[in-house]
Amino acid sequence: MKRFDKIGSLLCLVVAAVAIWQSVTIPMGRIGKPGPGFLPFWVGVILALLSVILWIEASIRKPSPDQVRFLSGEGKWQYVIFTGIALLVYTALMEILGFRISTFLVLIFLFWFIGKLKWWVSLTGALVVTVGTHLIFKVVLKVQLPMGLFRF
Amino acid sequence: MGYLDSIILGFSVCLQPINLLYCFIGVFVGTLIGVLPGVGPVATISMLLPATFKMTPVGAIIMLAGIYYGAMYGGSTTSILVNIPGETASVVTCLDGYQMARKGRAGPALGIAAFGSFIAGTFSVLALTFMAPPLATIAIRFGPPEYFSLMVLGLTLLIYLAHGSMLKALMMSCVGLLLSFIGLDNMSGYERFTYGIATLEDGIGLVPVAVGIFGLGEVLSNIEESMGKREIFHAKITSLLPNWQDWKDSALPIARGSVFGFILGILPGGGHVLASFASYAIEKRFSRHPEKFGQGAIEGVAGPESANNAGAGGQFIPLLTLGIPASPVMALMLGALVIFGLQPGPLLMTRSPDLFWGVIISMYIGNIMLLVLNLPLIGLWVHVLRIPYPILFPLIVLFCLIGAYSISNNIFDVFITVLFGIIGYLMKKVRFEAAPMLLGMVLGLMMEDALRQSLIMSGGSFSIFLNRPLSAGFIVAAIILLAIPAVRGGKKLLVDKIPEDA
Numbered sequence: 001m002k003r004f005d006k007i008g009s010l011l012c013l014v015v016a017a018v019a020i021w022q023s024v025t026i027p028m029g030r031i032g033k034p035g036p037g038f039l040p041f042w043v044g045v046i047l048a049l050l051s052v053i054l055w056i057e058a059s060i061r062k063p064s065p066d067q068v069r070f071l072s073g074e075g076k077w078q079y080v081i082f083t084g085i086a087l088l089v090y091t092a093l094m095e096i097l098g099f100r101i102s103t104f105l106v107l108i109f110l111f112w113f114i115g116k117l118k119w120w121v122s123l124t125g126a127l128v129v130t131v132g133t134h135l136i137f138k139v140v141l142k143v144q145l146p147m148g149l150f151r152f
Numbered sequence: 153m154g155y156l157d158s159i160i161l162g163f164s165v166c167l168q169p170i171n172l173l174y175c176f177i178g179v180f181v182g183t184l185i186g187v188l189p190g191v192g193p194v195a196t197i198s199m200l201l202p203a204t205f206k207m208t209p210v211g212a213i214i215m216l217a218g219i220y221y222g223a224m225y226g227g228s229t230t231s232i233l234v235n236i237p238g239e240t241a242s243v244v245t246c247l248d249g250y251q252m253a254r255k256g257r258a259g260p261a262l263g264i265a266a267f268g269s270f271i272a273g274t275f276s277v278l279a280l281t282f283m284a285p286p287l288a289t290i291a292i293r294f295g296p297p298e299y300f301s302l303m304v305l306g307l308t309l310l311i312y313l314a315h316g317s318m319l320k321a322l323m324m325s326c327v328g329l330l331l332s333f334i335g336l337d338n339m340s341g342y343e344r345f346t347y348g349i350a351t352l353e354d355g356i357g358l359v360p361v362a363v364g365i366f367g368l369g370e371v372l373s374n375i376e377e378s379m380g381k382r383e384i385f386h387a388k389i390t391s392l393l394p395n396w397q398d399w400k401d402s403a404l405p406i407a408r409g410s411v412f413g414f415i416l417g418i419l420p421g422g423g424h425v426l427a428s429f430a431s432y433a434i435e436k437r438f439s440r441h442p443e444k445f446g447q448g449a450i451e452g453v454a455g456p457e458s459a460n461n462a463g464a465g466g467q468f469i470p471l472l473t474l475g476i477p478a479s480p481v482m483a484l485m486l487g488a489l490v491i492f493g494l495q496p497g498p499l500l501m502t503r504s505p506d507l508f509w510g511v512i513i514s515m516y517i518g519n520i521m522l523l524v525l526n527l528p529l530i531g532l533w534v535h536v537l538r539i540p541y542p543i544l545f546p547l548i549v550l551f552c553l554i555g556a557y558s559i560s561n562n563i564f565d566v567f568i569t570v571l572f573g574i575i576g577y578l579m580k581k582v583r584f585e586a587a588p589m590l591l592g593m594v595l596g597l598m599m600e601d602a603l604r605q606s607l608i609m610s611g612g613s614f615s616i617f618l619n620r621p622l623s624a625g626f627i628v629a630a631i632i633l634l635a636i637p638a639v640r641g642g643k644k645l646l647v648d649k650i651p652e653d654a
Binding site for chain 1: 202203206319320322323326327329330333337339340342344345368371372373375376541542543545546547549550551553554557558561563566567570573574577581582583584596599600603604607608611612613614
């Protein structure tokens with residue numbers, strides 16, 4: 001926990017630094033009449049202070065037995081990364097391939113590679129779910145879904 | 153309009169067949185996602201929000217509310233039968249509920265959970281019916297300074313009641329505030345943190361962030377941990393009705409759970425999760441045989457399960473009377489109301505009485521439906537539990553992403569969802585709570601507007617927050633809360649057991 005609190009505090013410090021640095025470019029107003037940059041600046045300053053406090057607190061704290069298992073051998077953290085990447089790729093592909101094709105592909109990946117289902121189960125599952133969601137969302141609920149370049 | 157007229161109006165609205173149907177869909181879906189571990193009301197309501205755009209406002213809010221309190225019922229089933237909480241509010245139900253099931257008393261455990269939920273749910277709706285109108289009349293007199301101070305107090309309470317480290321909760325609410333500042337500034341029209349990205353002008357939506365953190369983030373951590381493998385209790389459930397002794401043991405826990413749960417529900421950051429944990433701690437202390445807790449004491453099921461339902465009802469008070477959400481779920485409800493062009497707050501009761509009373513009265517009916525859904529139809533939910541996670545999680549992912557996309561038909565929102573899914577997974581790992589961040593996001597702009605309007609009123613003097621008695625009271629209360637981290641003893645007891653993602 002100790003180490004992760006330190007990392008977390010550093011990340012928050014980065015967020016705070018960006019916020020402060022960016023809000024300086026926005027009109028600040030003055031104390032009695034705050035402009036658009038006023039609150040972002042001060043919230044950024046507070047966040048920075050808190051991050052420093054957390055870092056110091058985590059440094060002097062005794063290491064606790066309750067260690068977070070994190071990107072370590074146990075568990076299947078690789079699959080978390082694969083899933084994350086797959087979803088980012090899916091997001092990028094949706095506008096190009098359209099909802100149906102890209103959904104079908106990402107579902108096969110999730111069922112088969114991440115979920116370890118048999119290939120024919122994955123294939124049927126992906127097909128059924130793609131058609132099903134298309135019917136529910138596009139036909140019944142009339143939600144716009146990306147068509148992609150092929151208009152399919 | 154007297155109470156009787158209002159209640160009759162409420163019934164006339166929610167007894168319309170279409171609204172009854174929406175209510176049923178709401179509580180049905182609520183129970184479903186309550187039973188399924190890893191999908192909570194926050195993710196579900198965000199996913200379904202776009203689907204409600206074509207409904208009437210009353211129907212939509214009735215349905216969304218039904219999902220919320222329905223989930224409180226469903227969560228206990230999974231806790232009792234599988235020893236995995238279906239819902240964060242049902243974590244403590246595992247302790248004694250599962251033990252009861254192992255001793256062959258799964259039926260009475262499920263029964264008392266459902267009856268307790270029903271009693272507490274009805275109690276909280278009654279309290280809501282009679283407390284909301286007077287509170288709204290007080291709140292009508294609130295000006296920007298009162299709102300600002302109240303929101304400061306609200307955020308402070310949220311941080312104070314945070315499950316883990318108060319410092320981290322404070323940091324997360326700062327991050328939330330910063331996120332809310334992204335986009336066009338309401339008052340000056342100045343673009344903040346947009347970097348020329350056109351879609352950022354409207355700011356980052358609450359729904360993509362909520363779906364990301366509470367939906368995708370949850371899926372990602374389940375993928376890492378054993379792919380959600382679970383063993384379902386295979387004993388036959390014989391009788392669901394608790395016997396006379398069970399009722400005698402449970403009567404007081406249910407009563408205490410209802411009252412404490414409701415009060416905790418009103419407080420920001422309290423809500424249903426804290427309510428159930430507090431109730432368990434209270435029951436253990438009050439009990440004449442505390443050693444039986446953890447070994448199948450029915451009080452340990454009855455109390456918390458009542459408390460989380462009462463808490464869910466209490467949450468509606470700040471939303472309906474002040475227009476301030478006390479939890480991520482209520483933030484989404486607020487979003488839904490705004491989408492329908494309704495301004496939640498003290499005027500809601502007078503401007504749209506049909507919605508105000510229709511929604512409140514629908515909760516009575518919803519609770520009755522839930523009792524039926526959760527007792528005679530319990531077998532159905534046991535089957536739902538048998539769906540393997542590898543089949544389930546791609547569906548959850550897909551619904552999350554479609555929900556995020558359809559809110560404004562923008563692929564950028566999907567990207568934000570995936571991004572916050574990953575961020576949410578990491579936050580869960582390193583124990584940074586998401587609830588303060590989400591509330592910070594919602595309250596940020598509201599607070600900023602209130603602050604600036606107050607300062608315009610006072611001609612630039614901050615003393616306006618202390619000159620007005622109510623506002624001064626809120627500020628003083630907030631300072632006291634931050635200065636004296638008292639009542640630590642009671643909190644320490646809970647800290648270790650409470651999960652991160654309330």
